[in-house]
Amino acid sequence: MKSEIEVKAFAKINIGLEIGEPLADGYHPIMGIFHSVGISDSLRYSKGSGTGIRVEGAFDCPPEATTVYKAAQLFFGRFEIHGGVSVEVEKGIPAMAGLGGGSADAAATLLALDRLFGTGLETAELYTLASMIGADVPFFIKGGAAIVSGRGEIIEAIQPRSDFGILLLYPGFGVATKWAYAALDSFRQGGGRGMAPESGRSDAVTEKKRLALGFARGIETWNFTNSFSPMLHSAFPVYPQLETLMKAAGAHFVSITGSGSCLYGVFGTIAEASAAKEKLDASLRGQNATKTLYGMALHAMKPLETSLLLG
Numbered sequence: 001m002k003s004e005i006e007v008k009a010f011a012k013i014n015i016g017l018e019i020g021e022p023l024a025d026g027y028h029p030i031m032g033i034f035h036s037v038g039i040s041d042s043l044r045y046s047k048g049s050g051t052g053i054r055v056e057g058a059f060d061c062p063p064e065a066t067t068v069y070k071a072a073q074l075f076f077g078r079f080e081i082h083g084g085v086s087v088e089v090e091k092g093i094p095a096m097a098g099l100g101g102g103s104a105d106a107a108a109t110l111l112a113l114d115r116l117f118g119t120g121l122e123t124a125e126l127y128t129l130a131s132m133i134g135a136d137v138p139f140f141i142k143g144g145a146a147i148v149s150g151r152g153e154i155i156e157a158i159q160p161r162s163d164f165g166i167l168l169l170y171p172g173f174g175v176a177t178k179w180a181y182a183a184l185d186s187f188r189q190g191g192g193r194g195m196a197p198e199s200g201r202s203d204a205v206t207e208k209k210r211l212a213l214g215f216a217r218g219i220e221t222w223n224f225t226n227s228f229s230p231m232l233h234s235a236f237p238v239y240p241q242l243e244t245l246m247k248a249a250g251a252h253f254v255s256i257t258g259s260g261s262c263l264y265g266v267f268g269t270i271a272e273a274s275a276a277k278e279k280l281d282a283s284l285r286g287q288n289a290t291k292t293l294y295g296m297a298l299h300a301m302k303p304l305e306t307s308l309l310l311g
Contacts, residue, residue, distance in 0.1 A: 002115060002116060003046065003047045003116070004044065004045065004046045004047070004116075005044075005045050005112050005115055005116055005310060005311065006042065006043070006044045006045075006310075006311035007042075007043045007044075007045070007108040007111070007112050007308060007309065007310050007311065008040045008041070008042055008043075008308070008309040008311075009040055009041045009042075009043060009093075009101075009104035009105050009107065009108040009140070009307065009308055010036050010037065010038060010039065010040045010104060010143065010304055010306070010307045010308070010309070011036070011037055011039045011040065011093045011099035011100055011101060011104060012034045012035060012036055012037060012099060012100045012104070012136075012139065012140070012143070012257075012307065013034075013035055013037050013098075013099070013166065013168075013255075013257040013258075013262075013264055014032050014033065014034060014098070014226060014255070014257045014258050015032065015033040015034075015035055015215060015222070015224050015255070016032045016033055016211060016214075016224030016225060016226065016255075017030065017031075017032035017225075017226045017227060017228065017258065018030065018031045018032055018207075018225075018227055019181075019184060019227035019228065022181075022185065027135070027151045028151075028181060029149070029150060029151065030135075030148065030149060030150070030151070030152060031147070031148070031149040031204070031207060031208070031211070032147070032148060032211070032224075032226075033145065033146070033147055033148075033158070033211055033215055033224070034100075034136075034139050034145070034146050034148050035144075035145045035160065035161070035303050035304075036143040036144055036145070036160070036303065036304040036305070036306060036307040037099075037166055037168070037301050037302070037303055037304060038166075038301035038302045038303075038304055039092055039093055039099065039168065039299050039301055040092050040093065040104075040309075041089060041090065041091050041092050041093050041101055041104065041105055041108075042089075042090040042092065043068070043087060043088070043089050043090075043105060043108050043109070043112070044087070044088045045085055045086070045087050045109070045112040045113065045116060046085065046086045046087075046088075047083060047084070047085060047116055047117075048083065048084030048085060048086055050084045051082055051083065051084045052084045053069055053072045053073060053076070053084065053085055053087075054084070054085070054086045054087070055068050055069050055072075055086075055087045055089065056086070056087070056088050056089065057087075057088065057089030057090065057091060058091055059089075059091070059095075060095045060096070060174075066089075066102070066105070067102040067103065067105050067106035067109075067133060067134065067137070068087055068089060068105050068106065068108075068109050070106065070133055071105075071106040071107075071109035071110050071113075071129075071133050071137075072085055072087070072109055072113060074129060074132060074133060075109070075110060075113045075114075075129065076113075078129065079117070079119055081117055083117070085113065085116070087109070089105065094170050094174065094261075094262065094297075095174055096174025096175055096176055096177070096260075096261060097170060097174060097175075097257075097258075097260075097261050097262040098175070098256065098257040098258025098259055098260050098261060098262050099168075099257060099258070099262055100136050100139075100140065100258070102134070103133075103134050103136040103137045103139070103140050104140045104307060104308075106130065106133045106134060106137045106140070107130055107137050107138075107139075107140035107141050107307065107308060108140075108308055110126055110129055110130060110141070111126070111141070111308060111310065112310070114126070115310065123141065123142075126141050127141060127153075127155075131152075131153045134152075135151045135152030135153070136148075136152050137152075138152065138153055138155055139152070139155055139307070140307045140308065141307075141308075142157070142306065142307065142308075143304065143305075143306045143307020143308065144157060144160040144304070144305045144306055144307070145157070145158050145159065145160040145161065145215075145303075146158060147208050147211055147212060149204065149208070156208065158212050158215065159216070160303060160304070160305045161215070161303055162302065162303055162304075162305070163269075164219050164266050164267060164268060164269065164270075164303065165266070165267040165268070165269050165270035165271065165272055165273030165274070165300060165301070165302065166264050166265070166266060166267070166273055166300070166301050166302070166303060167246065167249070167251065167264060167265045167267060167273040167276050167277055167280075167298060167299070167300050167301075168262055168263075168264045168298070168299040168300075168301060169242060169246065169262065169263045169264065169265070169280075169296055169297075169298055170261065170262050170296060170297040170298075170299075171236075171238060171239075171242060171261050171262070171263065171295075171296050172295030172296050172297075173236075173261055173295075174261050175232070175259055175260035175261040177258075177259050180228060180231075180232070180259035180260060181259065183231055183235060184227065184228060184231050184259075187230070187231040187234065192230055192231060192234065211224075219252045219253050219266050219268070220252045220253075222252070222253040222266070224253070224255065225255075226255055226256050226257075228256060228258070228259050228260060229255070229256050232256055232259075232260050236260075236261075239256065239263065242263050242296075243263065245280065246263065246264075246265035246276075247265070249265065249276035249279055249280055250265075250267060250272060250275075250276055251265025251266060251267055251276070252265075252266055252267065252268065253265070253266040254266075270300065270301075270302050273300040273301070274300040276300070277298045277299075277300040280298055281298060
């Protein structure tokens with residue numbers, strides 16, 4: 001049995017994201033396509049001779065509040081394990097960016113500890129534990145591409161795609177998920193665009209088929225929408241400017257991912273996405289760089305067939 005394991009935890013983007021009205025428990029039902037993409041966090045897990053959980057890394061919260069710590073705590077409690085573990089996290093996925101970095105790290109932790117402590121968890125039990133940590137975590141157990149619905153716990157795998165390139169744009173600021181959902185509710189109550197679909201509607205199966213068929217078609221035909229976009233465009237006027245920049249660089253499809261803050265463009269190939277990155281980077285470095293570009297970060301990447309790579 002190993003005493004140390006390394007994991008790469010990859011991010012996701014949302015290709016279409018429909019947000020329903022809040023339910024009685026406060027959660028919003030969702031529906032959309034999640035797809036793993038090639039930007040990642042690196043995590044190293046080491047079994048300790050003592051007890052306790054130690055998490056190190058550059059986080060935007062105390063280590064004890066991270067999803068890594070919560071996942072380890074849940075795992076040890078579930079199996080009444082009294083050993084210890086140290087986790088070193090090297091963040092590559094921006095926080096509060098709509099990329100699921102925290103959820104990916106939580107899923108990585110469950111799989112890594114299962115390997116380190118030999119608990120032999122079945123996929124179904126991993127999904128159950130994952131759902132206890134956060135709504136998006138179950139997707140990251142396997143990743144790839146899936147239509148995700150319910151509160152995030154209903155995961156229906158679809159064929160991942162590898163025939164396009166992605167240019168991810170971090171705008172220089174984060175958007176807290178809790179704030180985004182509250183802001184969306186207020187935006188809708190005020191008559192803003194992007195009103196919620198009817199909750200529990202009977203055509204969910206039809207909608208999922210529509211999503212799957214649309215996803216399989218050429219990227220130039222994609223017309224997926226993100227329910228958060230109208231609210232985010234209103235709250236952060238820079239988004240329309242960024243979308244214009246991305247389209248001018250050659251993107252066939254542009255969208256905000258999740259509840260923000262990242263925006264991405266889909267290109268015909270990874271080479272096209274890389275060329276667009278160079279073009280926008282040159283604008284950023286040039287003497288005429290605008291405030292719109294200041295502070296942003298660009299990443300050209302491929303879509304992936306998995307969300308976790310265990311070493």
